[in-house]
Amino acid sequence: MNALASGSFWAFVGVVAGIYTILALGLQLQFGFTGLLNFGQVAFMAIGGYGMAILVVKEGWSTWLAAPLGVAAAGAAGLLLGLPALRLRSDYFAIVTIAFSEIVRYVATNEESLTGGSQGTIALGKVGTAAQYNGQWERFQARVQGWLGVSSKDVTMLVIVWAAAIMLLAIVWLAVRTPWGRVLRAIREDEDVAASLGKNVLAYKLQALVIGSALAGIAGCFYAWQFSYFSPDDFQPLLTFFAWMIVILGGLGRVWAVPVGAAVFGFLFAGTRFLDFRPLSYLSGADRAYVRLIVIGLVIIGLVLLRPQGILGKRDEMVLE
């Protein structure tokens, strides 16, 4: 069967694009609107996913309690990181965030009694048992599937993830249009001016960081439910940069550019799996995997060259000093 024509394959691509949308939406709020250089977004996704899974498996909590708490933990981590680090100049803040995201990954790898270590969530429970954190979620998903009347699990997840993504996009879209959002944009443009007009810059930056971290935490929960298993290796820094690519491809400072960027990015990543025609078919499968990454890189470079402002960005804003 040709995977390209398979509806369930594209549904899967859509689910991943939806999860990336939520992850990148946090980054859009932080960088696109507030100017915060967060290079550690993946850490908050890990905290959200692990928080939820640990509370379900180890504490026996209901998924519906564990997930909000995992998200809250991601937000709280943003607050704890931001309190000292947001006092730094923006480039130093960026370095701290990337270090933070590696610290989180290393802790998840080595703190076996808490996270299951490098074996991943399967080792969360007692020795010799395969831990599951998504029983309740699976039952919920099955109910939604029956209600939707579709045959594919992936299509069901697609509907759930995008319903959540669209709701979150709408909330952020409404929030940035308020006077609160105006202060965020002013801080992005020139934080000294905002301070000179009586705005508590640190407080606003913290709010943007915490909300963006919580969004990453939500993405982490969906990631966990979609794949039924995850390990620290799923939270490599590369994922943060995927989110950056989505935000830049879509357009900075535009809420609805995030799903567009995520869709383009997801399509690029999935579509290039099928580069098996000649002359590429002469290469071995492993070599083709690398060629695929080169192709993705070239396409992204091309897009940025053609539209530096992003797909939905405004050109006139790029040329202003």
Added chain:
Amino acid sequence: MSASLQVMDVVRVFGGVRAVDGASLEVEAGSITGLIGPNGAGKSTLFNCISGFLRPQAGRVLLDGKRIDRRAPHRIAKAGLVRTFQTPRALTRMTVLENVMLAAPRHGGERLAGSLAAGVRRREREVRTRAAELLGLVRLDAHASALAGTLSGGQRKLLELVRALMAEPRILLLDEPMAGVSPTLRVELLEHILALRERDGITLLIVEHDLDFVMRASDRVIVMNDGRVITQGSPSEVRADARVVDAYLGVRHEVS
């Protein structure tokens, strides 16, 4: 006459350079005070110490008798002391109107939880009306919906002035308001600044290199050199003071 702003023996050192070296001055409530001095005299550093952007290493700054030298810039602004910047700092990717609206004080809509509170929409309408009014004052109303980055340097200076006014300051610190402003606009700007004191009762401290403007606008002139206040007085007193000429032209060496 009461002093609105008091600066007492403020010191600020960068490495080995004593940029502000024990400067003291007073600005009387309701006055226009000019602060002049050659480049490198420490005027802008002193402005930064007063407005909280730099912390003085010694000395005190008092606003209406209360110490403000340990406060964060936004708290000083909320206390009624607002400053502008030497190089105009327009928020370029926001509209001209948004630039001004941003400065509105006591706006509940700027709180994350407050954006849904009652009265926020009404306050936002008030703010919009007031901002449009202020833009009309400096004839930028035609540009209200343009991005601030499209304005010329002189227009940005005017924008910065009305943006600071939107914050409803009791005391306004202007850092070179005339720099980059065309001669025709300068005349208007002078009138606006004089009107601020007359009409709104705003106290002004103005750093400016255009001595003609300073002498015409100010009630008192303070002269800085090498991080200290070397003299002060009425414009005519300062004009006649030999130390001022020395500071600008270099010390005369008597041939002995």
